Amino acid sequence: MxxxxxxxxKYGDLTAVRxxxxxxxxxxxxGLLGPNAAGKTTTMRILTGYLPATxxxxxxxxxxxxxxxxxxxxxxxxxxxxxxxxxxxxxxGYLGFVAAIKQVPAAKRKGAVAKVLRSATxxxxxxxxxxxxxxxxxxxxxxxxxxxxxxxxxxxxxxTIGLDPAQxxxxxxxIKSLRSEHxxxxxxxxxxxxxxxxxxxxxxxxxxxxxxxxxxxxxxxxRRKEGVMVKVRRGGEEAAEAARRIPGVGNVSVEGNExxxxxxxxxxxxxxxxxxxxxxxxxxxEMRPVAMNIEDLYLQVVSGGIEQ
Amino acid sequence: MKNIWSITxxxxxxxxxxxxxxxxxxxFQLLFGFFFYNLVWWFxxxxxxxxxxxxxxxxxxxxxxxxxxxFHNMSIILILVVPLLTMRVLAEEKKxxxxxxxxxxxxxxxxxxxxxxxASIIVLAAMLGLTAMLSVVAFAYGxxxxxxxxxxxxxxxxxxxxxxxxxxxxxxxxxxxxVAAFLTFSALLLLLVLNWVTASGSGTWQSVLGYLxxxxxxxxxxxxxxxxxxxxxxxxxxxYGLFLTHSVIQSRRWR
Numbered sequence: 001m002x003x004x005x006x007x008x009x010k011y012g013d014l015t016a017v018r019x020x021x022x023x024x025x026x027x028x029x030x031g032l033l034g035p036n037a038a039g040k041t042t043t044m045r046i047l048t049g050y051l052p053a054t055x056x057x058x059x060x061x062x063x064x065x066x067x068x069x070x071x072x073x074x075x076x077x078x079x080x081x082x083x084x085x086x087x088x089x090x091x092x093g094y095l096g097f098v099a100a101i102k103q104v105p106a107a108k109r110k111g112a113v114a115k116v117l118r119s120a121t122x123x124x125x126x127x128x129x130x131x132x133x134x135x136x137x138x139x140x141x142x143x144x145x146x147x148x149x150x151x152x153x154x155x156x157x158x159x160t161i162g163l164d165p166a167q168x169x170x171x172x173x174x175i176k177s178l179r180s181e182h183x184x185x186x187x188x189x190x191x192x193x194x195x196x197x198x199x200x201x202x203x204x205x206x207x208x209x210x211x212x213x214x215x216x217x218x219x220x221x222x223r224r225k226e227g228v229m230v231k232v233r234r235g236g237e238e239a240a241e242a243a244r245r246i247p248g249v250g251n252v253s254v255e256g257n258e259x260x261x262x263x264x265x266x267x268x269x270x271x272x273x274x275x276x277x278x279x280x281x282x283x284x285x286e287m288r289p290v291a292m293n294i295e296d297l298y299l300q301v302v303s304g305g306i307e308q
Numbered sequence: 309m310k311n312i313w314s315i316t317x318x319x320x321x322x323x324x325x326x327x328x329x330x331x332x333x334x335x336f337q338l339l340f341g342f343f344f345y346n347l348v349w350w351f352x353x354x355x356x357x358x359x360x361x362x363x364x365x366x367x368x369x370x371x372x373x374x375x376x377x378x379f380h381n382m383s384i385i386l387i388l389v390v391p392l393l394t395m396r397v398l399a400e401e402k403k404x405x406x407x408x409x410x411x412x413x414x415x416x417x418x419x420x421x422x423x424x425x426x427a428s429i430i431v432l433a434a435m436l437g438l439t440a441m442l443s444v445v446a447f448a449y450g451x452x453x454x455x456x457x458x459x460x461x462x463x464x465x466x467x468x469x470x471x472x473x474x475x476x477x478x479x480x481x482x483x484x485x486x487v488a489a490f491l492t493f494s495a496l497l498l499l500l501v502l503n504w505v506t507a508s509g510s511g512t513w514q515s516v517l518g519y520l521x522x523x524x525x526x527x528x529x530x531x532x533x534x535x536x537x538x539x540x541x542x543x544x545x546x547x548y549g550l551f552l553t554h555s556v557i558q559s560r561r562w563r
Contacts, residue, residue, distance in 0.1 A: 073414040082405035100314035
C-alpha cells in the first residue's frame with residue numbers, strides 16, 4: 001500500500017509538488033499520469049527515499065518513508081527515470097549485484113537472478129555487457145532489477161519509454177502479471193498505458209492533484225454527465241450565453257465558434273439547444289454528443305483547461 | 309559488513325573490467341622499476357668507490373641510499389596516480405544515474421563510501437605489493453634491513469590511503485571526472501609543498517601549515533622510523549576526507 005498525504009517538495013523557489021495526497025491499495029496497479037514536468041519523478045523519488053520532502057507524509061507498505069527509510073527501501077523495487085545501469089557489467093552480473101545490495105540472502109541470489117531473467121525475457125543476453133545491448137533490453141534489465149528482491153511495492157518511472165510497440169506490449173503484459181501479488185505505481189504521460197494496464201489513476205499537473213480514483217469510479221463520475229458540442233457559423237460567445245440560460249444546463253465552455261454544453265445524466269436537452277441555435281440565427285453547422293471520459297479529462301488537464 | 313563487501317566487490321569489478329586499473333598499475337610499475345634500477349645502479353657505483361676505503365664502506369647503506377630516495381620518488385608518483393584511481397568513484401555514479409539505485413537500496417551512505425574506499429585501498433595495496441617483488445632481488449643479492457624497508461612501504465600505503473580519501477571528497481563534489489581528478493591533484497600537491505612556508509619563519513601558522521603537510525610525516529617513514537604521531541596524522545586526514553565525502557552526498561540530497 002502507498003499513502004501520500006499533503007506532500008510538498010520545493011527546490012529552492014521552485015515548487016515541484018504541492019499538497020499532493022493519494023492512496024494506492026495493496027495488490028493494485030495505479031498510474032501516475034501527467035504531462036512532462038508535472039512532478040511525477042519528484043513524487044516517486046520521495047516515495048523511494050532518494051529525495052526528502054519539504055512537507056507532508058508518505059508511507060509505503062505500512063512504513064513511514066521519512067521515519068523508517070530502510071524498511072521502505074527493502075519493500076520497494078524502483079525503476080528510476082534514468083535506468084541505473086553499469087555499462088561495464090554483464091546483465092547477470094549486474095542483477096547479482098543488485099540482489100546483494102537489496103539484501104537477498106547469498107544462497108538465494110542465483111535463483112532470484114534466474115527468475116527475473118526469465119520473467120523479463122533476458123535469458124538470451126544474460127552474459128552480454130550492458131553497454132552492448134539494445135535500448136529495449138536495457139529497459140527490461142531496469143525492470144528486472146526492480147523485481148529482483150520480490151518487493152511488495154514496485155515504483156516504475158516511465159517503464160515503457162523508448163521501446164518499440166512490440167516491446168511496449170510485452171512490458172505491459174509483464175506489469176499486468178504482477179497484479180495481486182504486488183502493489184505497483186507507474187508513471188506515464190500516455191493515457192493509453194493507464195487504461196490498458198492500471199486499476200486506478202492519479203492525474204497530476206504542475207505538482208497538483210487533478211483527479212484520482214479507480215478507473216471505474218472515474219468513469220462512473222463521468223457517466224453522470226452528458227453533453228453536446230455545438231459548432232455555429234457565428235457568435236460562439238452569444239450561443240454560450242444563451243445556452244447557460246437553458247434550465248438544467250451545467251458547465252458551458254467556448255472555444256472560438258465551438259460551444260461545449262454539459263448537463264447531468266437523465267435529461268436530454270439536445271432539442272432545446274438546437275432550437276436556440278436556430279431561433280437566434282447562429283447558423284448551426286454541427287452538433288455532436290461529447291464523450292465524457294478520462295481522455296477528455298486528461299486533455300483538459302494537459303491543456304490547462306481545469307483548475308482546481 | 310555484508311553490504312560494504314557487496315559494494316567493494318562491485319567496485320573491484322569495475323576497476324578491473326575497465327582498463328583504468330591495468331593502465332595505472334602498469335605505469336606505476338614502470339616508473340618504480342626505472343627509479344629502482346637507477347638507484348641501485350648508482351648505489352653500486354658508490355659502493356665500488358667506497359670499497360677503496362674500509363671506513364666509508366661501513367657507511368654504505370642500501371636502505372638509506374636506495375630505498376629512502378625511492379620511497380620519496382614514489383610518493384610524488386602517487387600524487388599523479390591516485391587522482392586517476394579516484395576520479396570516477398562517485399562522479400561516475402552521479403553522471404550515469406546509478407547513484408539513484410545505490411541511494412534507494414537498503415545500504416547506508418556510510419556503507420557505500422566504506423565499500424568503495426576498501427576497493428580503492430585494495431587496488432593501492434596491489435599496486436604497491438607488485439613493486440615489492442623487485443625487492444626480492446635486493447634481498448637476495450644484498451643485505452637491506454627488513455624493518456625499515458617494511459616501514460617505508462607502510463608509509464607509502466598510509467599516504468596513498470590518505471590521498472584516496474581526499475580523492476573521494478573531490479569525486480563526490482562533481483559529476484565530471486576530469487574536474488575531480490584535477491582538483492584532487494591540486495589539493496595533494498598543495499598539501500605536499502605546504503611545509504615550504506616553514507622556511508619563511510617559525511610562527512604559529514607556519515608550524516600549523518607545516519604539520520598539515522605530507523612531507524614532514526613521510527620523511528621519518530622513508531628512513532624507517534614509525535612514529536604514532538604520523539600514523540595518527542594519516543588516519544585522521546583519511547577519516548576527515550571520508551567524513552566530508554559523506555557530508556557532501558547528504559547535503560546534496562537535502563538541497
